[in-house]
Amino acid sequence: MCGIVGYIGKKEAYPIIIGGLKRLEYRGYDSAGVALFSDAIRVFKHKGKVADLEKFIAEKNTSGALGIGHTRWATHGAPNDVNAHPHGTEDGGIVLVHNGIIENYATLKLFLEKKGHIFSSETDTEVLAHLIEEVEKGGESDFSSVVRMALQKVSGAYAIAVLSAKNPDLLVVARKGSPLVVGVGEKEFYVASDAYPLAEYTKRVIYLEDGEVASLFRDGRMEIKTITHESHTPQIQVLDIELEALEKSGFDHFMQKEIHEQPRAICDSLRGRLYSVEDAVIQLGGIQNIEEKLLAAKQFTFLACGTSWHAGLIGKKIFEEILRIPTRTEYASEFRYGNPIIGKDEVFFGVSQSGETADTLAAIQCAKEGGGTIVGICNVVGSSIARAAHAGLYTHAGPEIGVASTKAFTTQITTLLLLALYIGQKKKTIDDVRIKKILRALSDVSEKTETVLTMDSYIKDIARKYKDAKNALYLGRGYGFPVALEGALKLKEISYIHAEGYPAAEMKHGPIALVDEYMPVIIIAPEGPSYEKIMSNAEEIRARKGKIIAVVSEGDRRLERIADDYMEIPKIDDMLSPLLSVVPLQLFAYHSAVLRGCDVDRPRNLAKSVTVE
Numbered sequence: 247m248c249g250i251v252g253y254i255g256k257k258e259a260y261p262i263i264i265g266g267l268k269r270l271e272y273r274g275y276d277s278a279g280v281a282l283f284s285d286a287i288r289v290f291k292h293k294g295k296v297a298d299l300e301k302f303i304a305e306k307n308t309s310g311a312l313g314i315g316h317t318r319w320a321t322h323g324a325p326n327d328v329n330a331h332p333h334g335t336e337d338g339g340i341v342l343v344h345n346g347i348i349e350n351y352a353t354l355k356l357f358l359e360k361k362g363h364i365f366s367s368e369t370d371t372e373v374l375a376h377l378i379e380e381v382e383k384g385g386e387s388d389f390s391s392v393v394r395m396a397l398q399k400v401s402g403a404y405a406i407a408v409l410s411a412k413n414p415d416l417l418v419v420a421r422k423g424s425p426l427v428v429g430v431g432e433k434e435f436y437v438a439s440d441a442y443p444l445a446e447y448t449k450r451v452i453y454l455e456d457g458e459v460a461s462l463f464r465d466g467r468m469e470i471k472t473i474t475h476e477s478h479t480p481q482i483q484v485l486d487i488e489l490e491a492l493e494k495s496g497f498d499h500f501m502q503k504e505i506h507e508q509p510r511a512i513c514d515s516l517r518g519r520l521y522s523v524e525d526a527v528i529q530l531g532g533i534q535n536i537e538e539k540l541l542a543a544k545q546f547t548f549l550a551c552g553t554s555w556h557a558g559l560i561g562k563k564i565f566e567e568i569l570r571i572p573t574r575t576e577y578a579s580e581f582r583y584g585n586p587i588i589g590k591d592e593v594f595f596g597v598s599q600s601g602e603t604a605d606t607l608a609a610i611q612c613a614k615e616g617g618g619t620i621v622g623i624c625n626v627v628g629s630s631i632a633r634a635a636h637a638g639l640y641t642h643a644g645p646e647i648g649v650a651s652t653k654a655f656t657t658q659i660t661t662l663l664l665l666a667l668y669i670g671q672k673k674k675t676i677d678d679v680r681i682k683k684i685l686r687a688l689s690d691v692s693e694k695t696e697t698v699l700t701m702d703s704y705i706k707d708i709a710r711k712y713k714d715a716k717n718a719l720y721l722g723r724g725y726g727f728p729v730a731l732e733g734a735l736k737l738k739e740i741s742y743i744h745a746e747g748y749p750a751a752e753m754k755h756g757p758i759a760l761v762d763e764y765m766p767v768i769i770i771a772p773e774g775p776s777y778e779k780i781m782s783n784a785e786e787i788r789a790r791k792g793k794i795i796a797v798v799s800e801g802d803r804r805l806e807r808i809a810d811d812y813m814e815i816p817k818i819d820d821m822l823s824p825l826l827s828v829v830p831l832q833l834f835a836y837h838s839a840v841l842r843g844c845d846v847d848r849p850r851n852l853a854k855s856v857t858v859e
């Protein structure tokens with residue numbers, strides 16, 4: 247969702263800010279803007295893409311070695327030029343960008359209007375600029391103190407970057423609930439909502455903690471205080487992101503690149519963890535401090551949203567099969583407001599690619615307050631969920647830029663499987679023979695994924711046949727059911743074809759009414775315990791003239807007889823089958839969307855990182 251960038255130093259800020267906004271485009275947005283400070287603060291903002299903003303600014307004065315920028319995903323007020331950030335006071339003396347939601351903005355606005363402030367936008371953000379101005383009128387001369395005092399009156403979530411015309415050598419940034427990273431250069435600072443815009447300038451970063459306000463001075467000084475004015479010592483960390491990971495590297499889209507990166511990503515997920523297949527040795531450093539809790543847990547809960555929730559559904563099946571301990575998978579948004587029962591001997595897994603999804607973050611915080619143990623299963627290093635958890639495992643997928651999640655999903659499953667095996671081995675709920683068998687299969691997954699990827703152009707041909715469908719149904723059983731959900735989500739997200747995932751047997755209780763000769767039905771039917779049952783479901787579809795696209799194990803000719811099209815995946819243990827069966831569905835969605843002329847990496851209305859609830 248909204249993205250923030252900022253710069254203070256000696257270089258021209260504009261190219262850095264625009265370049266940074268382009269790196270943040272993947273988060274999802276509908277307008278963009280910048281504020282640049284040389285002799286005065288100049289604000290430029292525009293509805294639409296960053297490229298539209300650039301065109302709009304083309305002939306204007308963009309000088310200044312201090313600036314802020316923003317991509318806005320509309321919450322309060324329509325996506326238009328006026329509501330786009332930056333926002334400022336009437337005289338333009340205080341200008342800021344904001345990611346998050348100011349929950350008490352209506353009360354603050356009323357209070358400020360009574361004081362004579364005139365607002366020009368419908369946003370909650372504009373209130374912040376006026377509030378800071380109002381506090382400043384109280385006589386405090388130190389601008390950073392003014393910002394901190396103003397923030398004491400604010401409830402809600404925010405990451406902000408603030409400019410003050412009276413302070414040409416200062417950039418003030420703050421965070422509570424929304425992410426913000428400060429990049430430390432040589433007498434210069436970079437600021438962004440995530441580390442990607444910083445990677446080309448510096449590897450030294452500070453992940454601001456909730457409630458911290460950083461004052462970044464042009465001479466290279468930095469001061470971090472809490473909003474209640476307590477000093478904090480900054481913790482500088484070293485970024486581990488290669489620039490190449492942020493480029494398309496010859497692919498047409500990030501999503502395409504990320505689908506093809508899965509063999510590598512799965513290897514990276516296993517690296518250092520799958521220590522020895524032959525001796526069945528798994529090492530998971532990230533959970534050592536809570537190992538006792540994991541072994542004593544009476545219940546496990548996965549909390550997640552979107553694709554990560556689908557990985558959680560697979561995690562539940564894996565955990566229950568290997569550990570025989572009750573496990574639930576909850577939508578984070580439903581869990582947190584559902585008056586949840588939280589056991590002290592319960593372990594909660596916050597599964598999140600970005601580690602910033604607002605509902606998942608709030609749900610794990612709710613579980614933590616209730617006494618639960620929290621484990622983060624995140625991709626983005628240093629993200630809020632990773633830091634809020636008691637322990638965690640990174641999935642090591644590398645930066646995922648495409649809005650439709652792909653490699654994050656397969657690496658989440660890989661990580662959860664390793665974790666279940668690790669706990670199962672210690673608790674002796676699974677014997678070493680079975681562990682070795684699964685580990686051997688896991689170590690072969692990468693190569694088998696490569697095999698699936700060789701079907702790319704074949705799947706493109708299948709997508710061409712069905713690209714004009716209005717609806718699609720995805721059916722699976724057992725481990726295939728979450729894959730059906732994920733396949734349907736991929737298709738609807740990026741191609742805008744209405745698609746539903748359903749348990750194959752449940753199909754008879756409703757969706758079968760929709761089946762006719764125009765309905766493609768994707769049946770996930772690799773070899774496994776559910777195979778015979780799903781064959782019968784396929785026959786039921788066939789009898790109603792539905793078009794069947796079957797995902798089957800290689801060499802399976804039984805479904806071929808009734809399928810209109812089929813996609814073969816290498817044979818694999820049932821528990822690992824989602825790692826392979828999801829790949830043709832990702833390719834099918836990708837090619838369908840491209841053939842329909844959709845903007846695959848920036849699908850309408852969607853955001854990569856959903857930082858508001």
Ligand code: G6P
Binds near residue numbers: 552553601649855
């Ligand atoms: C958004 C993204 C999805 C993602 C979901 C959860 O909806 O578009 O791709 O699965 O958020 O995100 P997370 O970062 O928590 O995995």
